Amino acid sequence: MKILIVDSDIEHNRVISIHLKKSGFDVVESETGKIGWRSVQSEKPDIVLIDCTLSDSSGSALLYKIRGKKRLRKVAVILFATNSDEDSQVRALDSGADDFMLKPFSPRLLEARVNALIRRLHLIFDNADLANRGSNGGDLSKGWSVEYGDVRINAESHKLFLKGLRADVSPTEFNILYFFMHNPDVAFTREQILKEVWGDNIVVEPRTVDQHIRRIRATFKIYGCSNIIVTVRGVGYMFEQLN
Amino acid sequence: MKILIVDSDIEHNRVISIHLKKSGFDVVESETGKIGWRSVQSEKPDIVLIDCTLSDSSGSALLYKIRGKKRLRKVAVILFATNSDEDSQVRALDSGADDFMLKPFSPRLLEARVNALIRRLHLIFDNADLANRGSNGGDLSKGWSVEYGDVRINAESHKLFLKGLRADVSPTEFNILYFFMHNPDVAFTREQILKEVWGDNIVVEPRTVDQHIRRIRATFKIYGCSNIIVTVRGVGYMFEQLN
DNA sequence: ACTTATTGTGACAATTTAATAACAAATAGA
DNA sequence: TCTATTTGTTATTAAATTGTCACAATAAGT
Known part of the structure; x- marks a missing residue:
C-alpha cells in the first residue's frame, strides 16, 4: 500500500512518515500542493493524506483536483486541519474526503484510520469482478x-x-x-x-x-x-x- | 440506504434518527445490543451506528459479532463513545469499525461521515448492485x-x-x-x-x-x-x- | 479637481452546441 | 422473401454560449 503525504509541516510530516514506514507502508512525501498534485498522478498512491493548510494552495483544492479526475476517483483521501470548526469538517467530508482528522493526533490513531480505510479498499478489490462486469449484456x-x-x-x-x-x-x-x-x-x-x-x-x-x-x-x-x-x-x- | 442505530441513549437516538430520516435515509432503531444484533440480521442495513456504552452488552461486542458473520462483512459500522481516550479509539477502529465519533456530535457531522462511507460503498458496487437498492432510495x-x-x-x-x-x-x-x-x-x-x-x-x-x-x-x-x-x-x- | 488606472456595462459578432428532420443501413418478424 | 422496425449517420436549423470591443462608471493618486 502506497501512501502519499502532502503536508508543509515538515516536522509533523517526518513523524508520521517514519511511523507508517515502520508499519510496512510505502510512503511518499510532498511539501506543497503543487508537487503533491504531480505526485498523485505519477506515484499512483492508494491513500493520500493532505494537510488543509498548505502554503501554496489549500488542501481542499488538491482534493477537488483529485476528485475531478476520473482515473483517480478510487484513491482514498484523508484531510488534516489544525484548528477547525465543525463546519469546515463537514465541508471537507462533503467535498469528497474519506476521513477528516484534527491535528494534533498520534501516529497510532492515524494508522488505525488508515487501516480502516484499507479494509474498505480491500472490499473494492474483492468485488472487482462484480464491478467490472459492466456495460454490455x-x-x-x-x-x-x-x-x-x-x-x-x-x-x-x-x-x-x-x-x-x-x-x-x-x-x-x-x-x-x-x-x-x-x-x-x-x-x-x-x-x-x-x-x-x-x-x-x-x-x-x-x-x-x-x-x-x-x-x-x-x-x-x-x-x-x-x-x-x-x-x-x-x-x-x-x-x-x-x- | 438503510441505517440501523443501536444506542441506549434514547434522546440522542431520536435526534439523530429524525435528522437522518429527513435526509432521506431509511432508519431503524434499537435500544440494546441484543435487539440490535437481531435487527442487523433481519433488517439488513447498509450502515450500523453503535454506541459503545450500551446497557446490556458493549458496542464493540456487537461489532465483533457482525464482523464474524461473513454475510455481514459488507455492512459499514460507525462507533460512538462518550468519553474515550485515544487508546479506545484506536482499539475500536482496529477491531473493524469503519469510523469512530466522539459524543456529543451534531447530526450534520454524522450525516457527512455517513455520506463519506456511502461514497466508498458506491465505489464498491459501482453502479451494478444499486439496482437492488432500487426505487425509493x-x-x-x-x-x-x-x-x-x-x-x-x-x-x-x-x-x-x-x-x-x-x-x-x-x-x-x-x-x-x-x-x-x-x-x-x-x-x-x-x-x-x-x-x-x-x-x-x-x-x-x-x-x-x-x-x-x-x-x-x-x-x-x-x-x-x-x-x-x-x-x-x-x-x-x-x-x-x-x- | 484633475488625471490615470481599473473595473463595470451593454451591444454585438463569432462560435459552439443541441434539436430536428430526412435518409440509408441493418435487423428482425411474418 | 418482403415488410416493418430499429439503428446510425449526416445536414440543416435553431438556440444558447462565448469572446470582444467601445464606452461609462468608479476608485485611487497627485
Whole structure:
C-alpha cells in the first residue's frame, strides 16, 4: 500500500512518515500542493493524506483536483486541519474526503484510520469482478425494477411503465433508460453513455445518443410524462430525479 | 440506504434518527445490543451506528459479532463513545469499525461521515448492485458538493442551488463558480482564473473573465444572494466566504 | 479637481452546441 | 422473401454560449 503525504509541516510530516514506514507502508512525501498534485498522478498512491493548510494552495483544492479526475476517483483521501470548526469538517467530508482528522493526533490513531480505510479498499478489490462486469449484456439481465415518479422500469421483463401504463421502447432506448435510472442526478457525456450502454469497444458517433434521447423523450411526451432526461449543456445528458 | 442505530441513549437516538430520516435515509432503531444484533440480521442495513456504552452488552461486542458473520462483512459500522481516550479509539477502529465519533456530535457531522462511507460503498458496487437498492432510495448519488451560505454547487449533477432553489448557469459560469468555491478567500488574477478554468494553453482575453463574473453576479442578484464574488482591485476576483 | 488606472456595462459578432428532420443501413418478424 | 422496425449517420436549423470591443462608471493618486 502506497501512501502519499502532502503536508508543509515538515516536522509533523517526518513523524508520521517514519511511523507508517515502520508499519510496512510505502510512503511518499510532498511539501506543497503543487508537487503533491504531480505526485498523485505519477506515484499512483492508494491513500493520500493532505494537510488543509498548505502554503501554496489549500488542501481542499488538491482534493477537488483529485476528485475531478476520473482515473483517480478510487484513491482514498484523508484531510488534516489544525484548528477547525465543525463546519469546515463537514465541508471537507462533503467535498469528497474519506476521513477528516484534527491535528494534533498520534501516529497510532492515524494508522488505525488508515487501516480502516484499507479494509474498505480491500472490499473494492474483492468485488472487482462484480464491478467490472459492466456495460454490455450481463449487467442488464440482473436487478429487479427501478421506479422514479411516473417511470418504472423492469429489467427482467424488459418492460417500461409510464404512469402505470405499458410503454413501448426499442432495446437501445431501454438500455439507455436503464443506465440512467441507476445513476440519477449525474450528468454523463455522450462518450460515457456510449461506453456504458453500447460497450467498451464499439464505435458509434457520439451524436447518435442525441437521437435516442430524442426518441425516448417523444415516448415520454405521449404518456404526458415530464422531461426526465435533461440535457446538461456542455456536458451531455442526465436523468433527473425530480425536485 | 438503510441505517440501523443501536444506542441506549434514547434522546440522542431520536435526534439523530429524525435528522437522518429527513435526509432521506431509511432508519431503524434499537435500544440494546441484543435487539440490535437481531435487527442487523433481519433488517439488513447498509450502515450500523453503535454506541459503545450500551446497557446490556458493549458496542464493540456487537461489532465483533457482525464482523464474524461473513454475510455481514459488507455492512459499514460507525462507533460512538462518550468519553474515550485515544487508546479506545484506536482499539475500536482496529477491531473493524469503519469510523469512530466522539459524543456529543451534531447530526450534520454524522450525516457527512455517513455520506463519506456511502461514497466508498458506491465505489464498491459501482453502479451494478444499486439496482437492488432500487426505487425509493433517497438521493444516493449525492456526489461531491460544496456549500457556502446561500450557495450550493454539485459537481456530478452540474447543479447550482441558490437559497435552496435551482439556478441556471452556463457551463463556463459553472466552472468558474466551482473553481472559486474550492478556493475560498483567495484572490486570483484574471490570468490565473483563465488558466485554471479554461485550461493551460487556451488564449482568451483576460477581460473576458469580467463578463462571466458579471453574468454570475446577475444570476445571484435574481435570487437575492449577496455578492459572493468580490473584486480585488489591482488583482482580480475572489470568492468570499461570508462571516 | 484633475488625471490615470481599473473595473463595470451593454451591444454585438463569432462560435459552439443541441434539436430536428430526412435518409440509408441493418435487423428482425411474418 | 418482403415488410416493418430499429439503428446510425449526416445536414440543416435553431438556440444558447462565448469572446470582444467601445464606452461609462468608479476608485485611487497627485
